[in-house]
Amino acid sequence: MVTILAIESSCDDTSAAVIADGYVLSSLIANQDVHRQYGGVVPELASRSHQSNITPVVTEAVRQAGISAGSIDAVAFTRGPGLLGSLLVGTSFAKGFAIARNIPLIEVNHLQAHVMAHFILEKGKENRTPAFPFLCLLVSGGHTRFIIMKNHYDMEVIGSTIDDAAGEAFDKCGKVIGLPYPAGPVIDRLAAKGNPEAFRFAKPAVKGLDFSFSGLKTSFLYFIRDMLKDDPDFIERNKNDLCASLQRTIIEILAGKIIKAVSQTGINSVGIAGGVSANSGLRNAMTEQALKRKWNLFIPELKYTTDNAAMIGISGYYKYLRHEFSGHEITPLARY
Ligand code: KG4
Numbered sequence: 001m002v003t004i005l006a007i008e009s010s011c012d013d014t015s016a017a018v019i020a021d022g023y024v025l026s027s028l029i030a031n032q033d034v035h036r037q038y039g040g041v042v043p044e045l046a047s048r049s050h051q052s053n054i055t056p057v058v059t060e061a062v063r064q065a066g067i068s069a070g071s072i073d074a075v076a077f078t079r080g081p082g083l084l085g086s087l088l089v090g091t092s093f094a095k096g097f098a099i100a101r102n103i104p105l106i107e108v109n110h111l112q113a114h115v116m117a118h119f120i121l122e123k124g125k126e127n128r129t130p131a132f133p134f135l136c137l138l139v140s141g142g143h144t145r146f147i148i149m150k151n152h153y154d155m156e157v158i159g160s161t162i163d164d165a166a167g168e169a170f171d172k173c174g175k176v177i178g179l180p181y182p183a184g185p186v187i188d189r190l191a192a193k194g195n196p197e198a199f200r201f202a203k204p205a206v207k208g209l210d211f212s213f214s215g216l217k218t219s220f221l222y223f224i225r226d227m228l229k230d231d232p233d234f235i236e237r238n239k240n241d242l243c244a245s246l247q248r249t250i251i252e253i254l255a256g257k258i259i260k261a262v263s264q265t266g267i268n269s270v271g272i273a274g275g276v277s278a279n280s281g282l283r284n285a286m287t288e289q290a291l292k293r294k295w296n297l298f299i300p301e302l303k304y305t306t307d308n309a310a311m312i313g314i315s316g317y318y319k320y321l322r323h324e325f326s327g328h329e330i331t332p333l334a335r336y
């Protein structure tokens, strides 16, 4: 049995997980509420919170896994991309742990890990995993990318955003209407009570399999600004409809490109990953399209869509099988 301790600290969540032969034994996340009042993640506060959270989170992950620290075969950690100060905490902890126990250290790319979340196994579950080649749309707070996975190790990017990420579109537009950070999950919740056809916002025309969300953000901002001139209560009275219409627009952009990507690549093993793949509207739209177009669809469990250490652990497990280890001189990379 191969047992991996995994650590994820790229942004504002301190996470640790234990994975044995691909199965999750434990997966914990300590959220940092401190950023809410600032409307976004404050890097210095994030690293300080990681610093105080990391030892208790790892200790609890090992305890919940029901193993002894001595049975851990390797420690996997997020090397990047992310906030440098946050990454440093996880990287240093992982290094210290590996050196103290004399076990291998495994670096993981956070973006690849989001896609690898599709291969996480859970005891007592059906555990459907994608067939290769696998076409995955990664939609997170910082990235929007089409990735083709040829096998567990080989990923190719075939499209990407030219400006904002899909998650940023949710978060920045949410901020315009006074929603707390991160706005994505709040918009998802309010959208369920609104009319998705109430308002129309600009949809960018971007060639090929690339994306753009900055035009939508500007269109949303100007629309709100104009409406507030005549009606200061416009946002309050239309909040649910605004959320539903914004969400519909983002989903239409994403779904339109996925349909295009499937037809261009001829790959019908299709999935979504990353924080925005938690969106209920996007999940429903994908399920609908998959039925209609006979895709073999893969949507990760909700808890493995947003940042978590289990996805780092499953990535580390596959690297362990190939002995892809890192040296102790390794440093985190904000851009990876
Ligand atoms: O993957 P993730 O947890 O962190 C990054 O690697 O960026 O993604 C975070 C992003 C945020 O922009 C957040 O608003 C968005 O995912 N998000 C959602 C939902 N849950 C999280 N967006 C829309 N609907 C959701 N339910």
Ligand code: ZN
Pocket (backbone or CB within 6 Å): 110, 114, 140, 141, 274, 275, 306, 307
């Ligand atoms: Zn992420």
